[in-house]
Amino acid sequence: xxxxxxxxxxxxxxxxxxxxxxxxxxxxxxxxxxxxxxxxxxxxxxxxxxxxxxxxxxxxxxxxxxxxxxxxxxxxxxxxxxxxxxxxxxxxxxxxxxxxxxx
Amino acid sequence: xxxxxxxxxxxxxxxxxxxxxxxxxxxxxxxxxxxxxxxxxxxxxxxxxxxxxxxxxxxxxxxxxxxxxxxxxxxxxxxxxxxxxxxxxxxxxxxxxxxxxxxxxxxxxxxxxxxxxxxxxxxxxxxxxxxxxxxxxxxxxxxxxxxxxxxxxxxxxxxxxxxxxxxxxxxxxxxxxxxxxxxxxxxxxxxxxxxxxxxxxxxxxxxxx
Numbered sequence: 001x002x003x004x005x006x007x008x009x010x011x012x013x014x015x016x017x018x019x020x021x022x023x024x025x026x027x028x029x030x031x032x033x034x035x036x037x038x039x040x041x042x043x044x045x046x047x048x049x050x051x052x053x054x055x056x057x058x059x060x061x062x063x064x065x066x067x068x069x070x071x072x073x074x075x076x077x078x079x080x081x082x083x084x085x086x087x088x089x090x091x092x093x094x095x096x097x098x099x100x101x102x103x
Numbered sequence: 104x105x106x107x108x109x110x111x112x113x114x115x116x117x118x119x120x121x122x123x124x125x126x127x128x129x130x131x132x133x134x135x136x137x138x139x140x141x142x143x144x145x146x147x148x149x150x151x152x153x154x155x156x157x158x159x160x161x162x163x164x165x166x167x168x169x170x171x172x173x174x175x176x177x178x179x180x181x182x183x184x185x186x187x188x189x190x191x192x193x194x195x196x197x198x199x200x201x202x203x204x205x206x207x208x209x210x211x212x213x214x215x216x217x218x219x220x221x222x223x224x225x226x227x228x229x230x231x232x233x234x235x236x237x238x239x240x241x242x243x244x245x246x247x248x249x250x251x252x253x254x255x256x257x258x259x260x261x262x263x264x265x266x267x268x269x270x271x272x273x274x275x276x277x278x279x280x281x282x283x284x285x286x287x288x289x290x291x292x293x294x295x296x297x298x299x300x301x302x303x304x305x306x307x308x309x310x311x312x
Binding site for chain 1: 115119
């Protein structure tokens, strides 16, 4: 198998929790922080840390507003994030295809 | 690292994306509508006086059919509004999870309607069994959805079991044939309505950062 494939994997997404966050956000327009936390079963602190990493890479945007007089934090995949995630999934598929082809 | 690892990652991504797409389905209006229809149906039957074994099973199966139709319509509208397919893989999985127990409830109702020789029909017992089956169906659906659905399933399972126990033991005289519609109204109307309101009131979760 071509080892370059693994070198090309996006290191920011290629981490279990961040991959889960990206996957969940990829199928939503936006998701609240608590919704994301409950869906993934992560702790507030852990989720915050990973969201910050994704934010720094420009993959996730976080917005804060009020809804029904209550503060609401929502997370969305940015265009860059969506592209990077698409690229990551494509690469995984290529790895599988190549492995099947070499069998 | 090998291809198995890549395949596992892709499966994880697929599962998470499907779970997230299901999570977005608004359960609150569905539960509220189901609850209101349940309460209206119970009140109507009690006021009009459609009480007794002859009416009970047929009446509530009709109510369930109408409620089911309205729920499907709501789900369809939600899917159209968000530009998604109605019969998506997550929706199919939920349907597969709830169907066996709902079909069992339907069969029980039909058998009750059939007035089989030697059978001893009892509306309270049927209501209790329906609660247990409905609770089981909700609990199964809860594996693919969020927001306390499994817990609601447990509530129905416990209520149904208690109802069945007290009906069999005859310890509560209040629990008799003439109050069967009231039991249904409380179980399927009030419970669903309360769950829907809970979802509505907590639909925008508070920030926890």
